[in-house]
Amino acid sequence: MVVEIERTARAALTVLKDHHLQACLVGSAACAIYGMKNRVPNVWSPFFDSTLASHIDDRQDVDIIVVTDMDPEHIKRLFVAANSAFYLRPSINPQNSYRVLWFTISFRRSCKVDILIPSLFSLPKIPENKIAYITPSQDMPVVAFLVLLLLKLKAWADHRVDVRQHMLDKVVVDSKDINELVILGVTQYHAHLGQETWLPNGFKQESKERVHIYKEQWPESKRFWRAMGL
Numbered sequence: 484m485v486v487e488i489e490r491t492a493r494a495a496l497t498v499l500k501d502h503h504l505q506a507c508l509v510g511s512a513a514c515a516i517y518g519m520k521n522r523v524p525n526v527w528s529p530f531f532d533s534t535l536a537s538h539i540d541d542r543q544d545v546d547i548i549v550v551t552d553m554d555p556e557h558i559k560r561l562f563v564a565a566n567s568a569f570y571l572r573p574s575i576n577p578q579n580s581y582r583v584l585w586f587t588i589s590f591r592r593s594c595k596v597d598i599l600i601p602s603l604f605s606l607p608k609i610p611e612n613k614i615a616y617i618t619p620s621q622d623m624p625v626v627a628f629l630v631l632l633l634l635k636l637k638a639w640a641d642h643r644v645d646v647r648q649h650m651l652d653k654v655v656v657d658s659k660d661i662n663e664l665v666i667l668g669v670t671q672y673h674a675h676l677g678q679e680t681w682l683p684n685g686f687k688q689e690s691k692e693r694v695h696i697y698k699e700q701w702p703e704s705k706r707f708w709r710a711m712g713l
Contacts, residue, residue: 488512491545491586491594492623498565499549504558506624507614509599509634510546513625514660516617518667521659544595545586548626550608555598559584562596569596604634605686613681629674629711630682632664633690640693658701665707676712 492512499506508516549558562569562584571582585593601608613627625631639657642650668674676687694713698705 487588495547495596498562502561505550506547507626509548509626512545513631516620516625519663521663544597546597548599558598610681628668628672629679632668635661636693665704669707669710674711
């Protein structure tokens with residue numbers, strides 16, 4: 484994982500820890516910690532020409548699930564109050580009422596930080612033993628591998644049916660990520676749905692349905708999903 488992403492993630496996790504909020508990384512940063520090589524997370528600046536918006540949106544950021552029922556907008560304000568390197572800007576979409584959290588890397592260069600809560604994914608509060616610490620990034624908690632994979636699969640499924648071209652463009656990258664992750668899940672992390680008894684039945688059923696669709700698109704992935712109980 485690139486130094487700038489690590490710096491952003493560590494700064495964000497420090498703020499949350501100081502506020503006694505349990506959290507873990509998801510998204511591409513977590514994938515990189517688990518060893519995914521398909522792509523390296525990078526950062527980008529919020530200061531850009533609107534004509535480049537579709538290109539910019541393909542860049543990566545730091546995604547963090549905060550294990551709380553607190554309003555994400557309130558959590559974002561905690562960051563700004565705690566560390567002057569964090570700041571808020573309006574969404575580039577004027578229809579969105581939320582504000583976007585950024586971490587300052589250098590002059591005119593920042594990294595976006597997405598603050599998420601479990602209920603956004605129909606998940607309960609993530610048990611402490613389902614948050615992992617992977618060497619050599621053991622100071623940065625990540626969500627359990629199979630949950631990370633299933634959230635990545637959900638993103639793939641959502642992007643497939645999105646009407647916006649820049650979201651549809653993400654499907655190919657999502658697929659490459661997933662095809663690498665399923666191999667890691669079997670060969671390195673021995674992930675299995677049976678180990679995730681805390682997951683709601685509805686989440687597991689929806690995930691199985693997505694897996695079925697994915698296997699039709701990528702039949703070579705079938706044996707890996709099967710080995711993980713899916």
